[in-house]
Amino acid sequence: MKTLRNWVIGILVVVVVVGVAAFVFVNTKPQSPLAAVADTTPADPHDALYVAQLADCVACHSTPNGKPFAGGLAMGSPLGPIYSTNITPDKDTGIGNYTLADFDLAVRHGIAKDGHRLYPAMPYPSYAKLTDDDVKKLYDYFMHTVQPVNQQNKPTDIPSPYNQRWPLAFWNVLFARDGVYKPDPSKDAQWNRGAYLVQSLGHCGACHTERGAVFNEVALDQSSNAYLGGALLDTWRAPSLRGENNLGLGRWSEDDIVSFLKTGHNQYSTVFGSMLDAFNNSTTYMTGDDLKAIAHYLKSLPGNPTNTPDWKYDDSTVAELTSDKLDTPGAGLYLKNCQSCHGLDGKGRGVDLPPLAGSGTVLDPDPSSVINVLLNGGGRIVADGVPDSYRMTPFRVLLKDQQIADLATFIRSSWGNNAPPVTAAQVKTLRDSTDPTSDHVVLLKMR
Amino acid sequence: MNEMLKGNRRQFIVSALAAGGAMVVGPRLALANSEAQVWDKDVAPANGAAEFTPWLTINPDDTVIVRVAAVDIGNGTLTQACSFVMEELGSKWENLIPEYADPNADYKNGGVYSKPGSLLAYFSGRSTNPDRASTYMLAAATAREQLKAAAAQAWGVPANEIVAKDSTLSHQASGKSARFGEMIAAAAQVKLDGDPKLKDPSEWTWLTKQSPGKVQIPKIVNGSAIYGMDVRLPDMVYAALRQSPVHGGKLVSYDADAIKNMPGVLKVVAVKPKANEPTDLKPPFPFGVNPAQEAVAVIAEHYWQARTALDALPVVWDDGPGAQWTSTAKMNQAAFDAVSKPGEKVELSQGTVDDAAWKAATKVVEGTYLTPFCEQAPMEPLNGTALVTKDRVDLWHPSAHTQEAFYVAADEAGVDPKNVYVHQPYVGGSFGRRVFGDDSRMVVAIAKQFPGRPVHVIWSREEATRQGRYRPLMAGYLKAGLGADGMPTVVEGRMSGGPGFYATGMADTAFTLVTPNAQVTSQIVPFHILQGPYRGPGYNSNAFFVETFVDELAHAAGMDPMDYRIKLYSKWADKGWVKTLTEVRDKSGWGKDTLPKGQGRGVAVANWGMGGKPDEGTTVATVAKVEVTKAGDLKILQLDVAFDTGKVFNEDAVRAEMEGGTLFGLNMSLNEGLNINNGQIVEGNFDQYPIIRMADTPANVNVHFGGLTGNARYNEVGEPPAGVIGPAVGNAIFAAIGKRIRQTPFRTQDLTWS
Amino acid sequence: MSVSLTINGKPVEIDADPSTPMLWVLRDYLGMTGTKFGCGIAQCGACTIHLDGQPTRSCQLPLEAAHGANITTIEGLSPDSSHPLQKVWIEANVPQCGYCQSGMLMAAAALLKEIPNPTDADIDQYISNICRCGTYTRVRAAIHKAAEMMQA
Numbered sequence A: 001m002k003t004l005r006n007w008v009i010g011i012l013v014v015v016v017v018v019g020v021a022a023f024v025f026v027n028t029k030p031q032s033p034l035a036a037v038a039d040t041t042p043a044d045p046h047d048a049l050y051v052a053q054l055a056d057c058v059a060c061h062s063t064p065n066g067k068p069f070a071g072g073l074a075m076g077s078p079l080g081p082i083y084s085t086n087i088t089p090d091k092d093t094g095i096g097n098y099t100l101a102d103f104d105l106a107v108r109h110g111i112a113k114d115g116h117r118l119y120p121a122m123p124y125p126s127y128a129k130l131t132d133d134d135v136k137k138l139y140d141y142f143m144h145t146v147q148p149v150n151q152q153n154k155p156t157d158i159p160s161p162y163n164q165r166w167p168l169a170f171w172n173v174l175f176a177r178d179g180v181y182k183p184d185p186s187k188d189a190q191w192n193r194g195a196y197l198v199q200s201l202g203h204c205g206a207c208h209t210e211r212g213a214v215f216n217e218v219a220l221d222q223s224s225n226a227y228l229g230g231a232l233l234d235t236w237r238a239p240s241l242r243g244e245n246n247l248g249l250g251r252w253s254e255d256d257i258v259s260f261l262k263t264g265h266n267q268y269s270t271v272f273g274s275m276l277d278a279f280n281n282s283t284t285y286m287t288g289d290d291l292k293a294i295a296h297y298l299k300s301l302p303g304n305p306t307n308t309p310d311w312k313y314d315d316s317t318v319a320e321l322t323s324d325k326l327d328t329p330g331a332g333l334y335l336k337n338c339q340s341c342h343g344l345d346g347k348g349r350g351v352d353l354p355p356l357a358g359s360g361t362v363l364d365p366d367p368s369s370v371i372n373v374l375l376n377g378g379g380r381i382v383a384d385g386v387p388d389s390y391r392m393t394p395f396r397v398l399l400k401d402q403q404i405a406d407l408a409t410f411i412r413s414s415w416g417n418n419a420p421p422v423t424a425a426q427v428k429t430l431r432d433s434t435d436p437t438s439d440h441v442v443l444l445k446m447r
Numbered sequence B: 001m002n003e004m005l006k007g008n009r010r011q012f013i014v015s016a017l018a019a020g021g022a023m024v025v026g027p028r029l030a031l032a033n034s035e036a037q038v039w040d041k042d043v044a045p046a047n048g049a050a051e052f053t054p055w056l057t058i059n060p061d062d063t064v065i066v067r068v069a070a071v072d073i074g075n076g077t078l079t080q081a082c083s084f085v086m087e088e089l090g091s092k093w094e095n096l097i098p099e100y101a102d103p104n105a106d107y108k109n110g111g112v113y114s115k116p117g118s119l120l121a122y123f124s125g126r127s128t129n130p131d132r133a134s135t136y137m138l139a140a141a142t143a144r145e146q147l148k149a150a151a152a153q154a155w156g157v158p159a160n161e162i163v164a165k166d167s168t169l170s171h172q173a174s175g176k177s178a179r180f181g182e183m184i185a186a187a188a189q190v191k192l193d194g195d196p197k198l199k200d201p202s203e204w205t206w207l208t209k210q211s212p213g214k215v216q217i218p219k220i221v222n223g224s225a226i227y228g229m230d231v232r233l234p235d236m237v238y239a240a241l242r243q244s245p246v247h248g249g250k251l252v253s254y255d256a257d258a259i260k261n262m263p264g265v266l267k268v269v270a271v272k273p274k275a276n277e278p279t280d281l282k283p284p285f286p287f288g289v290n291p292a293q294e295a296v297a298v299i300a301e302h303y304w305q306a307r308t309a310l311d312a313l314p315v316v317w318d319d320g321p322g323a324q325w326t327s328t329a330k331m332n333q334a335a336f337d338a339v340s341k342p343g344e345k346v347e348l349s350q351g352t353v354d355d356a357a358w359k360a361a362t363k364v365v366e367g368t369y370l371t372p373f374c375e376q377a378p379m380e381p382l383n384g385t386a387l388v389t390k391d392r393v394d395l396w397h398p399s400a401h402t403q404e405a406f407y408v409a410a411d412e413a414g415v416d417p418k419n420v421y422v423h424q425p426y427v428g429g430s431f432g433r434r435v436f437g438d439d440s441r442m443v444v445a446i447a448k449q450f451p452g453r454p455v456h457v458i459w460s461r462e463e464a465t466r467q468g469r470y471r472p473l474m475a476g477y478l479k480a481g482l483g484a485d486g487m488p489t490v491v492e493g494r495m496s497g498g499p500g501f502y503a504t505g506m507a508d509t510a511f512t513l514v515t516p517n518a519q520v521t522s523q524i525v526p527f528h529i530l531q532g533p534y535r536g537p538g539y540n541s542n543a544f545f546v547e548t549f550v551d552e553l554a555h556a557a558g559m560d561p562m563d564y565r566i567k568l569y570s571k572w573a574d575k576g577w578v579k580t581l582t583e584v585r586d587k588s589g590w591g592k593d594t595l596p597k598g599q600g601r602g603v604a605v606a607n608w609g610m611g612g613k614p615d616e617g618t619t620v621a622t623v624a625k626v627e628v629t630k631a632g633d634l635k636i637l638q639l640d641v642a643f644d645t646g647k648v649f650n651e652d653a654v655r656a657e658m659e660g661g662t663l664f665g666l667n668m669s670l671n672e673g674l675n676i677n678n679g680q681i682v683e684g685n686f687d688q689y690p691i692i693r694m695a696d697t698p699a700n701v702n703v704h705f706g707g708l709t710g711n712a713r714y715n716e717v718g719e720p721p722a723g724v725i726g727p728a729v730g731n732a733i734f735a736a737i738g739k740r741i742r743q744t745p746f747r748t749q750d751l752t753w754s
Numbered sequence C: 001m002s003v004s005l006t007i008n009g010k011p012v013e014i015d016a017d018p019s020t021p022m023l024w025v026l027r028d029y030l031g032m033t034g035t036k037f038g039c040g041i042a043q044c045g046a047c048t049i050h051l052d053g054q055p056t057r058s059c060q061l062p063l064e065a066a067h068g069a070n071i072t073t074i075e076g077l078s079p080d081s082s083h084p085l086q087k088v089w090i091e092a093n094v095p096q097c098g099y100c101q102s103g104m105l106m107a108a109a110a111l112l113k114e115i116p117n118p119t120d121a122d123i124d125q126y127i128s129n130i131c132r133c134g135t136y137t138r139v140r141a142a143i144h145k146a147a148e149m150m151q152a
Ligand code: FES
Pocket: C036, C037, C038, C039, C040, C041, C042, C043, C044, C045, C046, C047, C048, C057, C058, C059, C060
């Protein structure tokens, strides 16, 4: 909250200095290179759909019970909720009147047709890297496949003066460096395809890269070690996608990554939390080649040495759990509530029920994801349209804050895990700021 | 005595014998997984066996098939039926084999099984129903006398010198003896003149003396007992279903193509069960009380395939008017508003309730109460299996009312009842959920769209929980004026709930009936949520309202809540109320010690089944001892229960029901409450709808028998204990921390103190 | 793909989707219906089996995760209902509707293997099965009784 306020004020100052020039600048729309494009023959609908799936627009521009792409999803911003917009081809309330050039300015430059600046909740800093061809495919998808829905956009709940949008023009200059993705000639085609997907369409950094003082992703490509180094977003901790051994993808092979993004599971982890939207609607539909490319690129990102708690499996926990004296309250709770699925050895049950021993999520110094998944469960994985048979139970009703804290603390300090303890206060904060997941299959599907 | 037994019993037995011959139910379908089931034995007598009335068949090996027209939902009806026979027949206990009476045979033979016990015949309502008891005992005594007569003839000795015991007939003087099995052929031919005289209860050696355990337990402990969920038939397929998340909603469309290629999927069907259309069938309960909802179902080779495909099936519903109930708070408010003034229906009006009456009172007390929607949640999720062909229906259904299921199946399939066969498996609990047959209707409605193969329809737990027939959301309002002695002189009571809620327990109970001036009204609120019986319908809410209120009156009168009740209920003609109270007072340690702050005892007393009359139904008084931490955590330390059913046949069976009913009612009050969001039920499974476990249960539920008045009504025991435990705990909480809890579940109430 | 494991001492080959929950493999593919379905989300314990000796809720156990494992179900608790728990269960008239009881028995059997002479606290700790009929107090007493029998 405070940080964002600071930057608005900071920029107000800048404005006074720059004065009129600034006024002129913020009201000048850049030109879209696609303004010139004459060819209006729509792309093949399947290619167009695939690009839309890669970009996962649906996850943010739909609500569970609403019509696809009609918008209305509340996004947490430090200043209060902002709502995603109607991007169906409806002429009054959607983007039905957008030309390809208008569409391009919104997607790659964060400027709506009427000239107002989009909040960076819209990942246009990533989309800025889209190729002209993919932008056109996206445009064709929205214009020719998506059903128009007449639904007014919800105004943001951000109070004045912070609801002023013109400062974003400067934000864009600073953080949304223009420019289509430029292949790195020193790397092979697979690496470049992976980099392109991760940095642009996949916009992985939107969740997995730390945000700066003014809500900006601190890095947009591998040139910085902070890129995809893990971040806290929407009460979930998005883990590092870099090479750290335990918190990151260090132990994962490229095949592990592919299987995770395709099936929702691998020997180390299972999709849950806010990754569920990205998985159910996007990664599970990706082609094998694209997934391999993504895996190949991610494995090329070195781990951050300061970010690697060491972990070695320790079976003394098994002995504690089977002894007739359980020393910690967490141990008893584990026996009652977790043992059946995750095992006395904390190794889980095959790929469907993930291990807790050595799990990056569990080892993370930030316990947000552990607490959140204990409170609200894992949600329902839907791999390629098929709902998963296994689901992490939400314990928000069954267990009190202290019990969840004890349980989390036990899990984080067993089988060789060595993450800091969790307090009831931390649990309460998350309990109050999160909602239960339901067992219902929520598919913001484009079917 | 029931119709068939009155006057012409001779004719009853004879006609029944004739019927017996005709009573072959045609080829039973063998179960793939049976080892013969008690409920699936062919009703045709085994080779050389003799039918002694439709109720008893004795086989050459001395085993006796006892036909039971009351479903055992865990309450021991199979065992109790055998006990009645045991008392009069002179058989060995282990020779008695209970078998569910076939509603098809009943239909073809003039209601031979369903008449004794009327509406509740074929229902687990009450195994000790007097008509049933006498029917079994007369049937057994008749068979015994026929056996003795046959032996007398064979041995040339007087019948009255022959003793029937341990499945053996013996004549001391001549030293002759024979097994029952050796005499059945001759005995079946014997015509007795006049009815055998039944033993006087004082001569009973089994009833009231022995407490046999449930006869099916040996099958339960090795997993061989076949519940509805366990039925396996050759060629069987499975179905998973989904109904409108908003009750009363309509199925608009679904995209079968999206799942048609998923493994095992055979068919996707839209289900529009018959609404209450005119019919000449005469079911025990009119079909109107058990409508089934529109649904979509996926039929597959295996259940998990059906379930997975269903979850992946895109379905569009039209929510209908129910969606207006956007939140639980909104519904609670509507229920409260409805009791803010007198209701439209007058349930009781005695004396004069007017300003004068209120003015005359030295003190006026009032309270408003609420109990939420609750789901019976039997451990066996709803399910059933049906094989429908052009002209025949076979239904294997864990029903709590086999006869209702029989008529529902005939109606839904449009098949002549003569060709409808209901096979009754064991039932994994009902608590009211499986009585009216909406589940049987759904099963047949799905199966008839896949004729020729048995379809096993299984509700997921989430589906069962969200598509219930719930204990209604009810609000209550009570206002009383006290006289100089602290006793109520005038009372006004109001209650409200959704359409068809049960009013039992406020107008027809001792509290209002002993108050000189009393007015009770009720008001219906147009909720869309479907409702049904739930262990002690109406009573389980009203007992909470009334007995919490009585506690508030005791407090206002400055009297000990126990003394106050004893004084109040001594005005009531039924001595059982005071007797159970004094029993539970003496056994629970009430008033014998002073408890630290944070601990307290509470008492409540109520009666299920009295219908406004003394010496009817079953009275239960419960004392709960609880502890509440400053943080507001509630712990149950001790429970004492005394009751008056008049008398009991099987002490341990009654004790078990008192324990179970008390813990069921405890959970109802501590934990249960369904929430509504945009017209939909929120809770789906035990993670959101908590049930007490071992660790939440006090070490013992102490059941005391000193409250029995000795009146020979042997009344029921399943529902009564569920109503009083809640108010007892609520009153204990007040005693412990001084907070008056007027709403359940207690789990959601603020119990913190300092 | 087919998965091989041992159930109640007999080797079994199962040809089913490897992600199928063991509960449904037992009930539908093998016709072993003693193991019950109550909730499907590892909450009620009606489906409790022993997986290599550990009490496990089979509704949340993927078939593939049991490859090569040794499974015991209620049908295999004893060949002839001679397990002390089974005997006491009959004697003490423990079950009501009985639907939860296979799971209760399997959980109790596992407990007695872990802790031959459990306290009430141990029982609270290890038996988290749900019984809607409310047989908890009888289950508790019966476990103590069976423990004595096994000591003797
Ligand atoms: S069915 Fe497996 S725990 Fe309930």
